[in-house]
Amino acid sequence: MKNKHMLLILIICTFIGLGLIPRVRAIEYSAGVKEGDELIWICSIYQKEKMEQLFGNDWDEINASVFKDMEEGAKMKWRITEIIENAILYSNKTKNNESALSIKFDIWNWTKNVDWGSKDSQDQRSLFKNPLNNLDDLIYPNFAPFWLPVPIGEYMKAMEPVLSSGYTVDGRVLLAITIELNIGDLDGTYPTEYVKVLALYNDKGIIRSYKLYITDHFVMVDISLESNPILEIPLIILLVVLSYIGLAIVLSKIK
Amino acid sequence: MSIKTQFSRIKDRFLELWKTSQIFKYAISLHILYFIISLILVFTIYREQNDFLIYWKAGGVFLENTPDLYNQEYYVWDFRYFPLSALFFIPFYVLGFDLGFLSFQILNLILNILISIILYKIIMLVKREGEKKDDKRVILYICIYLMAAPQVLNYILGQINLYITFFMLLSLLIFLKKEGVIWDLIGSIVLGISIILKPTALFIIPFLLIIHFDLKEKKLKIDYSRSIVRLIGVILPIASNFIPFLLYPQLLEGFIATNYTGSNPLTLNYSFSITKNITNFCYLFNIPYNQLFILIVVIGIIAILGLLIFIIGDFDGNALVYGFTFSLIIMLLGYFDSWNHHLLNLIPLLMIILFNMPSKLKETIGIKRMFFFFSFFDIAFMGLWFLTFVYFPFNFASTTFLILTFYYIGRYCLKYSRDIIVHKSEMEVNEK
Numbered sequence: 001m002k003n004k005h006m007l008l009i010l011i012i013c014t015f016i017g018l019g020l021i022p023r024v025r026a027i028e029y030s031a032g033v034k035e036g037d038e039l040i041w042i043c044s045i046y047q048k049e050k051m052e053q054l055f056g057n058d059w060d061e062i063n064a065s066v067f068k069d070m071e072e073g074a075k076m077k078w079r080i081t082e083i084i085e086n087a088i089l090y091s092n093k094t095k096n097n098e099s100a101l102s103i104k105f106d107i108w109n110w111t112k113n114v115d116w117g118s119k120d121s122q123d124q125r126s127l128f129k130n131p132l133n134n135l136d137d138l139i140y141p142n143f144a145p146f147w148l149p150v151p152i153g154e155y156m157k158a159m160e161p162v163l164s165s166g167y168t169v170d171g172r173v174l175l176a177i178t179i180e181l182n183i184g185d186l187d188g189t190y191p192t193e194y195v196k197v198l199a200l201y202n203d204k205g206i207i208r209s210y211k212l213y214i215t216d217h218f219v220m221v222d223i224s225l226e227s228n229p230i231l232e233i234p235l236i237i238l239l240v241v242l243s244y245i246g247l248a249i250v251l252s253k254i255k
Numbered sequence: 256m257s258i259k260t261q262f263s264r265i266k267d268r269f270l271e272l273w274k275t276s277q278i279f280k281y282a283i284s285l286h287i288l289y290f291i292i293s294l295i296l297v298f299t300i301y302r303e304q305n306d307f308l309i310y311w312k313a314g315g316v317f318l319e320n321t322p323d324l325y326n327q328e329y330y331v332w333d334f335r336y337f338p339l340s341a342l343f344f345i346p347f348y349v350l351g352f353d354l355g356f357l358s359f360q361i362l363n364l365i366l367n368i369l370i371s372i373i374l375y376k377i378i379m380l381v382k383r384e385g386e387k388k389d390d391k392r393v394i395l396y397i398c399i400y401l402m403a404a405p406q407v408l409n410y411i412l413g414q415i416n417l418y419i420t421f422f423m424l425l426s427l428l429i430f431l432k433k434e435g436v437i438w439d440l441i442g443s444i445v446l447g448i449s450i451i452l453k454p455t456a457l458f459i460i461p462f463l464l465i466i467h468f469d470l471k472e473k474k475l476k477i478d479y480s481r482s483i484v485r486l487i488g489v490i491l492p493i494a495s496n497f498i499p500f501l502l503y504p505q506l507l508e509g510f511i512a513t514n515y516t517g518s519n520p521l522t523l524n525y526s527f528s529i530t531k532n533i534t535n536f537c538y539l540f541n542i543p544y545n546q547l548f549i550l551i552v553v554i555g556i557i558a559i560l561g562l563l564i565f566i567i568g569d570f571d572g573n574a575l576v577y578g579f580t581f582s583l584i585i586m587l588l589g590y591f592d593s594w595n596h597h598l599l600n601l602i603p604l605l606m607i608i609l610f611n612m613p614s615k616l617k618e619t620i621g622i623k624r625m626f627f628f629f630s631f632f633d634i635a636f637m638g639l640w641f642l643t644f645v646y647f648p649f650n651f652a653s654t655t656f657l658i659l660t661f662y663y664i665g666r667y668c669l670k671y672s673r674d675i676i677v678h679k680s681e682m683e684v685n686e687k
Contacts, residue, residue, distance in 0.1 A: 045541055157303075157331070171304070172332055173524040174644070198522065208645070211541075219541040227645065236643045243639055247632055247652070251624040 027158075029129050030085065031101055032150035032205035037080045039206055043110065045222035046072045051212075054191045054220070066142055067221075070110045075226065077108040077116055089126055091133045093162070098133045101149050102126040131159035144177050144199035144207065152205045175201040195220075265372065272394065282398035286406065290364055293410030297356060307413025309334050311355055314344030321499065325509025335513045338499040338506055339492075340452050356413060363410065366417040371397045373424045374603050380431050381573050381611045396606050403630040409596040415453055416599040422449030423456050423579065424603060430575050436484050443488025451492050455600055458585045460489055461562060462578030468566045475566075525640035527633075527653035528593040529553050535648040546591070554589035561585050561661070568668030569676050573611055577668055580604040584661045588654065595637055598629045598653075605629070608664065616671060618663040625660045629653070 033039070048071075051059060060067040066076065084102035091098040103126075106119040125147055128134050149155050153171035160169045166185065168178040179197040184190070193214050200209040202225065212221035272279040297305055313334045316324050324341060327333050334341075347355035378393050409416050422445050429442035443463060449456050463485040465478035500507040523535055530546075530553045537544040561581040570577055583601045587593040605626045612619040636652040 153304075161328070170332070170522055174522065176522050178522065200523070211538075216543050216545050217537065218543045222541055229646070233646055236646055239639065240643060240647065243636070244652070247628070250632070251628060254624050254627055255620060 027151065027154050029101060029131075029149040029151070029155055031083045031103055032152065032203075033080050033083070033103065033147070035080055035083055039078045039080075040226040041076050041207075041210075041223050042226050043070050043072060043074050043076075043221070043223050045219050046070050047220045050214075050220050054193055054195060054214070055186070056190055059190075066146055068109065070221075070223075071112070074110040074112050075114075076110045078105040079119070080105050081122070084126075087126060089128070091128060093133050093135055099129045100126045101129060103147060127155075131155050132162055134159060134162055143179050143181075143197045143212070144210065146207045146210075148201060148205040150203065150205045152201055152203065155205075156201075175203070177201075276394065276398075278395060278398045282401040286364075286367065286401045289407050289410050290360065293407070293413075294357070294360060296411050297413060298353070301411065304331065305411070305413045306332070306415075307356055307359060308352070310341075310344045310413070310415065311348055311352060311359075313341040314346075314348035317341035318345050318348060322503040322505040324506055325513050327513065333513050335510075336453055337451050337493070337496045338510070339496050343452060359413060360410065363417050366421045367401065367406075370417065370421050370424060370603065371401065373421070373428050374400070374606065377424065377428050377431060377576075377607055378610045380428075381576060381607060383611055383613060393610070396609070399627075399630055400602055400606060403599070403602055404632075404634040405596045405598045405602070405630075408594070408634070409599055412596060414596050416455075416596050419449045419453050419455050420600050420603055422446065422452070423459075423600065427575060427579060427607075431573070436481060439481050439484045440488040443485040444492060447489040447492030450489070451496065455586055455597065456579075456582065458558065458582035459579055460486070460582075461558075462565055462575070462582050463489060465574075466566055467574075470567060523644060523648050524592070525637050525644070525650040526592045526594060527587070527636075527650045527657070528590055529557075529588050529654055531591050531593070532649050532651055532654055534591070539648055550589065550591065554585065557585045557588050557661070560665070564665045564668050568665075569673045570668060571672060571676050576604070576607050576611060577664060580608060580664060581661070584657055584664075588657050588661075593653075595634050598633060602626065602629055605660070612667055613671070613675070616667065618667045618671065621663040622660060625656045625663075628656050 060070065070076075080103055082102075082104040084104070087100040087102040088097050089100040089102075090096070102124055104124045105122065107121045107123055108116050109120040125145070127145070127147075127149055129149070152175050156169045156175060156177065157171055160167065163169075166180045166182075168180075170176045170178065177197075177199045179199075181191050181195045181197075183192060183194065196213045196217075198209075198211045198213070199207050202208045206225060207223075208225040210221065210223040211219055213219055273283070297307070309330045309332055312329050313324065313336075316326075316329050317338070321338075323329070324338055325334065347359050349355075350358055374397055375390070375393060378396075379390070382393075405416075408414070426442045426446040426449070429438055429445065433442070446456060446459060446463075450459075464482045465485075466476070466482065468475045500510070523538055524531065526532075530550050533549050533553070534544060534546055536542070561584070565574070565578055565581060568574075568577070580601070583604060587597060587601065605622060609619060609623055609626060612622070633653045633656075636650055640648070640650045
């Protein structure tokens with residue numbers, strides 16, 4: 001009898017609790033990075049000739065391209081100088097001024113010189129707070145944005161309807177955007193072959209890995225966000241080894 | 256026995272176990288807790304990010320705009336199952352998301368009860384002679400199944416694995432308990448329904464054949480009529496999907512595009528299949544690859560091995576139990592996406608095998624360890640993957656244990672099983 005009452009109370013409380021849960025949660029997007037953050041990317045693969053064949057000779061010369069002067073083994077750095085959380089920008093989509101997020105940053109172009117010296121340029125990237133106000137112009141020249149607002153999974157998913165066909169957003173396991181381009185998708189001529197881009201993001205909304213493939217996953221470009229492997233790799237090895245030892249001990253006790 | 260009497264017996268047994276067995280009490284309480292937590296999480300945090308949303312939407316699209324079923328703009332993640340599976344979700348769609356999800360989860364809960372009952376019945380059927388007469392150990396293992404960690408993810412994601420397990424075990428029970436061609440047909444139709452819902456059990460089809468190669472006589476024996484009946488039974492429900500495909504050709508195009516030309520397999524993830532671990536390796540080291548080629552090679556190798564063992568091995572009348580298990584291991588090791596919650600399909604089969612194999616064997620102890628790993632530890636290695644994926648994107652613990660399970664079962668079927676059968680027939684001869 002006592003158990004029956006307990007169970008009944010538990011069920012009633014659960015349903016009351018469920019009823020009190022707000023149904024709609026408004027998502028407030030923010031920049032994810034903060035002023036002073038330094039982001040360094042390293043290029044491990046760059047098939048320059050093939051890329052020129054795919055997209056034309058001056059493909060990396062376009063304004064706002066992060067690929068300008070890229071070479072294998074080189075690094076590029078951004079330093080965030082300002083975050084504008086309440087920017088107002090004109091949206092070509094809605095034909096109105098809309099609320100946006102902006103980041104300003106200094107750029108050190110791709111270089112193999114680890115002494116960064118003084119910055120090469122500065123730039124600003126903006127995205128509307130309502131993801132649907134963005135245009136589908138993420139296509140060229142970078143194919144995938146190097147920065148997105150957070151929570152990035154929600155932003156990416158909300159942005160998906162405005163993106164061109166060929167874009168797939170996947171936030172199920174890792175935050176990723178896949179872009180597939182068929183021959184002539186850009187301007188009728190380029191790319192000259194099927195191209196696939198896979199961009200993975202970290203939880204700060206920064207691109208952590210960027211790979212551009214042609215058919216059968218031949219890699220043409222591989223860029224990744226630099227982390228601190230001297231600290232991370234030994235920790236990871238230790239974690240993996242300890243987990244397996246722990247598991248072996250536990251399982252060996254089962255007879 | 257009438258349903259009323261059966262229900263009354265189950266109720267009495269439940270109350271008896273509740274009063275006498277501590278582990279049973281824990282298992283039921285923990286399972287209800289999983290159920291409640293999943294409801295709270297889905298209605299709050301994962302409202303827009305759960306698998307049920309896809310099934311629910313698919314039910315709606317099928318109802319309102321059938322040719323558009325594979326238009327992926329409707330879904331959070333791709334809907335890639337057979338078109339008739341969407342029919343099953345229409346009632347949930349009609350109820351609306353909240354009530355639909357609640358009903359779906361209550362049905363999941365009921366399914367777990369039914370699965371436990373069927374499991375009990377199957378184990379009692381295949382339990383090896385000499386095992387203790389009482390059913391305490393059976394109850395203990397069923398309790399472990401109810402407490403298993405994949406249950407949590409299955410509930411939270413609103414997944415349909417329990418439906419697959421239910422139909423699979425029901426078909427197995429029919430095959431084991433009932434004799435005659437008509438039951439062969441019914442059993443395989445039930446299995447076909449599970450494949451419609453989700454093709455996890457697809458590779459069971461070749462294991463339905465009644466086939467054995469006698470090594471002594473060097474002769475292949477096939478029961479053609481029963482094998483054909485089983486094949487017809489299982490293919491019938493699957494083939495019925497061609498009706499919507501014929502009615503709406505756009506559906507077929509969408510189905511093919513989603514399943515065979517999509518880009519999803521490219522993304523890194525913690526799937527523990529061999530195929531995924533290979534593509535993750537290729538991703539990490541920028542090795543060119545063709546995902547379809549890898550898929551075919553991996554599945555080909557494991558499936559051929561599994562089938563060979565199935566044809567050559569001796570199973571003492573329980574070939575289907577081992578065949579079902581082999582097929583699931585092949586699927587889990589071969590297909591791109593093998594997740595923790597898919598283990599809910601395998602764990603009950605391992606449990607049945609544990610009761611069918613002699614408990615003292617090295618292989619049985621090995622499988623028992625695998626059973627515990629899949630029930631409680633795999634989920635931890637999934638978490639570990641998120642910490643290490645930048646440098647080490649391999650979730651290979653389950654891969655290793657699945658291969659070991661395959662090895663142990665294969666070894667048993669080829670050697671010990673034969674020895675036991677020979678020993679048994681010698682004993683019978685001596686007795687005579």
